[in-house]
Each structure stands twice: as structure tokens, then as C-alpha cells.
Amino acid sequence: MRKMLLILTMLLVPALAGAQGMMHHMMKNVKDERRVLNIPAKMKTMQKKMMRQHMATLASIVSLVAEGKLDEAGSLTKEKLGTNPEDIKRCSRMAKMAGEPDFLKFGMAMHEKADELAEHAKKGHRDKTLKSLAELINSCNACHERFRH
Ligand code: HEC
Numbered sequence: 686m687r688k689m690l691l692i693l694t695m696l697l698v699p700a701l702a703g704a705q706g707m708m709h710h711m712m713k714n715v716k717d718e719r720r721v722l723n724i725p726a727k728m729k730t731m732q733k734k735m736m737r738q739h740m741a742t743l744a745s746i747v748s749l750v751a752e753g754k755l756d757e758a759g760s761l762t763k764e765k766l767g768t769n770p771e772d773i774k775r776c777s778r779m780a781k782m783a784g785e786p787d788f789l790k791f792g793m794a795m796h797e798k799a800d801e802l803a804e805h806a807k808k809g810h811r812d813k814t815l816k817s818l819a820e821l822i823n824s825c826n827a828c829h830e831r832f833r834h
Contacts, residue, residue: 717833719829719830719831719832719833720785720831720832720833721832721833721834722779722783722785722788722832722833722834723782723783723784723785724779724782724783728779728782729834732779732834733834738765739765739766739825742761742762742765742766743818743821743822745761746758746761746762746802746818747818749761750806750811750814750815750818753811755806755807755809755810755811755814756806756807756809758806758814759802759803759804759805759806759807759814760803760807762799762802762803762806763799763800763803765799766795766796766799766821767796767799767800767803768793768796768797768799768800769796772792772796773792773793773796776788776789776792776793776796777789779792780792785832787831788828788832791824791827791828791831791832792828794824794827795821795824795825795828798817798820798821798824799821801817801820802814802817802818802821805817
């Protein structure tokens with residue numbers, strides 16, 4: 686039994702060391718090129734909390750569309766993600782504070798896509814709603830590609 690363990694160790698240790706070396710090699714060229722948002726820590730905590738709510742909203746939208754409740758999906762989208770003066774002000778303040786005008790641009794693109802989704806949903810157009818949903822998710826992705834904390 687002990688001998689088996691010894692043999693196993695002798696085989697495993699170099700294999701693991703090799704894998705680690707390879708990972709190290711692979712990660713050598715990995716660079717995070719996103720721009721860092723220069724805002725206070727508490728602001729970041731608040732922003733991330735809001736982001737997790739966005740994620741929950743997307744889940745609710747998908748559920749409502751699947752249940753055929755397009756009208757509700759439209760109202761929820763408009764209320765939670767659509768353009769409203771408060772959100773625009775918040776995005777604008779964030780962009781100014783961080784000195785990153787593009788933050789507002791990406792934020793507005795997302796809110797406007799949500800407005801579009803809401804309109805399709807309100808009219809009962811399921812396929813157009815889903816198409817807008819994919820584009821909405823990509824508008825989230827676009828900002829995540831550009832900025833980080
Ligand atoms: C204008 C920019 C912007 C838009 C638009 C945006 N996000 Fe984010 N999001 C961020 C930033 C910045 C972070 C922080 C990334 C980090 O931690 O480095 C973030 C983080 C997150 C996180 C991680 C939260 C955590 O607890 O770590 C989730 C989830 C998320 N976003 C979801 C979404 C969803 C869903 C949408 C679209 C409906 C969206 N975001 C749109 C900028 C944006």
C-alpha cells in the first residue's frame with residue numbers, strides 16, 4: 686500500500702509541476718486592458734450591487750417572455766432598465782467622477798436598448814423582444830469589455 690502511494694506520488698508530482706509550469710507560460714501574456722474606473726470603494730460596492738440587480742432583472746424578463754407575459758416583461762424592463770432621468774443623472778455623475786465620458790455612452794446605449802425591448806414586448810412581438818434581449822445583453826458586455834473596478 687505504502688509502495689503504491691509512493692509510486693503514485695512520484696508520478697503525480699512531476700505531472701502537476703508540469704501543468705503548473707504550462708499554466709504559468711500560458712498566463713505570461715495575459716493582460717487586462719480594460720480601463721480602471723477611478724471611483725471610491727463605496728461607490729464600487731453600490732455599483733456592483735446595482736449590477737447584480739440588473740442580472741436578476743434579465744432573469745425575470747426571460748421568465749416572463751417564456752410564460753408569454755410579454756406585457757409584464759415590457760413594463761418590468763422599462764421600469765428597471767429603461768431610460769429615466771434618475772439613471773441618466775447617475776450614469777452621468779459616475780462618468781464625470783471617473784473622468785470617463787464613455788461610461789455614460791455605454792450606459793445610455795444599454796438603457797435605450799431596454800426601451801426598445803420594452804416597446805416590442807408591449808406590442809406582443811415575442812421574436813423581436815428576444816432579439817432585443819440578446820442585443821441588450823451585448824450592451825452590458827460592451828461596457829464590461831471596456832471598464833473594470
Ligand atoms: C456603463 C457600464 C456598464 C453597463 C452598461 C453594465 N455594467 Fe455591469 N459592471 C460594470 C462595471 C464597471 C462592473 C465592475 C467590474 C469589476 O468588478 O471590475 C460591472 C459588474 C457587473 C457584475 C458583477 C457584479 C459583482 O458583484 O461583482 C454583473 C453581474 C453585471 N455587471 C451585470 C450587468 C448587466 C446584467 C448589465 C446589463 C443589463 C450590465 N452589467 C451593464 C459596468 C457596466
